[in-house]
Every structure is written in structure tokens, then in C-alpha cells.
Amino acid sequence: MAEVELRGIRKSFSGTEILHDVNVDIPDGEFVALVGPSGCGKSTLLRLLAGLDHPSGGKILIDGNVVNFLPPKRRDIAMVFQSYALYPHMTVARNMAFSLKLKGMAEDEINTRVSEAARMLDLEPLLGRKPSELSGGQRQRVAMGRAVVREPKVFLFDEPLSNLDAKLRVQMRGEIKELHRKLGTTIVYVTHDQIEALTMADRIVVMNAGRVEQIGAPLDVYDRPETTFVAGFVGSPAMNLLPGKLTAGENGTFTSDKGLSLPVGAVPSAFDGRPVICGFRPEHLVAGGTIDAAVSVSEPTGSETLILAKAKGEQITVFVRDRMDARHGERIGLSVSPEQLHFFAPDNGRRMELTADQETVARIA
Incomplete structure (x- = not known):
């Protein structure tokens, strides 16, 4: 587990500034949701945190260490993508074990971690199946299991439920929240769905046009919006x-x-x-x-x-x-x-x- 600090983060593409002086502190073990409309910069911020891109200014710290230019594999993070990104020719068990095999981990340790993650996420009956034989919710659990077995300091979720139907989204919200309760690992969760943010996170970061509009506990933000943007965005139907x-x-x-x-x-x-x-x-x-x-x-x-x-x-x-x-x-x-x-x-x-x-x-x- 680790504390995450974003200090004055800026990001520009072709001279156009996308992120403007973003400052967020995420304590060890906290579940924080970055929420905002499409184009607000939340996914760009997550990519910077993951090491898939580099900031134009500011500092990213994980566990007190500046990681601005560290490659993803050296940041001790695990990311769950919107598209699941599973290997179609591999079974569930092999998908979950793949990153551990690349690290050269002993077979016994790999099997132990995969078994524990499968039990935690109710995947034990599915370990021998391939992704094409799974439902959308099951594929998402496999993607989560692949992240869990790595035992990272920080979990990153990039709109993981947007491909699921309404009933599955409700179910998966509960499963992700329960996973956080069991593991206690720091989670940074990106979503455009303010209901997801309100129901799952310890704190939410509301973003608009590359800037942070408000940070706070979900109900505090709901009860005392600091701007008209937050007032109109957080809550359904809108204020x-x-x-x-x-x-x-x-x-x-x-x-x-x-x-x-x-x-x-x-x-x-x-x-x-x-x-x-x-x-x-x-x-x-x-x-x-x-x-x-x-x-x-x-x-x-x-x-x-x-x-x-x-x-x-x-x-x-x-x-x-x-x-x-x-x-x-x-x-x-x-x-x-x-x-x-x-x-x-x-x-x-x-x-x-x-x-x-x-x-x-x-x-x-």
C-alpha cells in the first residue's frame, strides 16, 4: 500500500494545455474516484499516474518517491482497463498468472496467488475457461484478479464498468467496494458516472476542463457543492x-x-x-x-x-x-x-x- 501525491500536475499536447495545476493527496489505503464529463482530463491524469505518459510539469509521488519518468513496471501499480485487455487464447488461470510468470516468480507462489484471488472474486469454477466463454461481468472479475495477484501498492481503474449493463454495474460496484475492504490497497478509480463515484469512493475529485473543481467525501460534495459546475454535475437528476x-x-x-x-x-x-x-x-x-x-x-x-x-x-x-x-x-x-x-x-x-x-x-x- 502507498500514499499517492499529485503536485502541480500539468499536461500539454501540441501546445494545448489539458491539465492545469492539478493537486491531489491520496492517503495510504484510500479509495478515491476521479469523476467528470468526457474530456475533463481524468483519464489523462490516470495515464500519467500509470506511467503510460509523462507530465509536462509537476511531480507524481508514490510512497514518497517521485515517479515522473519511471516506466510502469517499476511503479508497483496495477491497472484495470475498460476493455478488460484479456488474452483470448489463454484460460482464466493463465491470464491471471501471466504477469507473475514474466517476473520469474516460482510456480508454487504463482498458483497460491491465483487460487487466493480466484476464491476472493468467485472465479474458481471458471479457471479453465477462455475469455470468449465468459460474460462481461466475469471478464471484468478476471481483469481484477489479474491485478490482485500482483499485490501492487496502488490499483488504477479506468472506467471498468462502462461496458456492462445496468444490473451488472450495480453488482460490480459492490464487488469492487468489497475487494477494497478486503485488501485495503490504495485505489484510484476513474469514471464519468457520478453515481459510481458517490456510492463507492471514500473521497471524490470532481474535474472540469482539466482543473479540479472540488475534493471531498461524496456526501459533503453533494450537500455543499463549491461551484455551479459541481452542483449541476453531482446528483441525478441535476440541481x-x-x-x-x-x-x-x-x-x-x-x-x-x-x-x-x-x-x-x-x-x-x-x-x-x-x-x-x-x-x-x-x-x-x-x-x-x-x-x-x-x-x-x-x-x-x-x-x-x-x-x-x-x-x-x-x-x-x-x-x-x-x-x-x-x-x-x-x-x-x-x-x-x-x-x-x-x-x-x-x-x-x-x-x-x-x-x-x-x-x-x-x-x-
């Missing part, structure tokens, strides 16, 4: 974000650009008339209240209902954790608690706290 202005007072309000008014509670005078972006999660809208909305689309999913509605011309998403027979054009009353509102600066998208301290007032002035 409602409405531009508008604040009115100060003991019973202050937010009024959107189209006229939707929401009670905010106490708003300091320094914020009176200030442009802001107000955010609230779809599940925090509850039936019954002064928000008059017309249903545009209703999507029942069995135990839950997703509703797209319009209120004062604003398109809002409502997520009801119950069955709700709402039809197109039907009017519904909604409300949201002031404690569930988030505010962001419209110029840079950064989070704002409605306090009267001098630092906050200076920042928004």
Missing part, C-alpha cells in the same frame, strides 16, 4: 440552478430573472439587490406550497416520480420519492425549505454564504 437577485431583510427573498420568488430567511443588507444563482435539488421540492407550477412531463419509475414543470416561466425538475399521478398541464403547488437553498456568484460560479462578515462582503462587492 435546479436559477439566476436572479436577492432582497435583504429578516424575511429575505430570492427572485429569479423570470419572476419566480422563493423565501430565503434572513438576508444581510450587504446582499440586497445582488445578482446570484440560486440552486435547489429536485428531491427538496415538496408538494404543497406557494410555488404554482404546471406539469410538462411526468416520468413514473415505480417507487419514484420525476416531474418536469414550469413555474413563472422557469423550467424546474421535481423528484418525488413516491408514486404521483401528475399529468401534462396539471397545476401543482410546491415549496422548498430555505435551508435547502444554495447560492453561487454569477461571475465565477463559486459558492456564496449569506453572512454579514467582512470577508464575504468584500468578496461579493
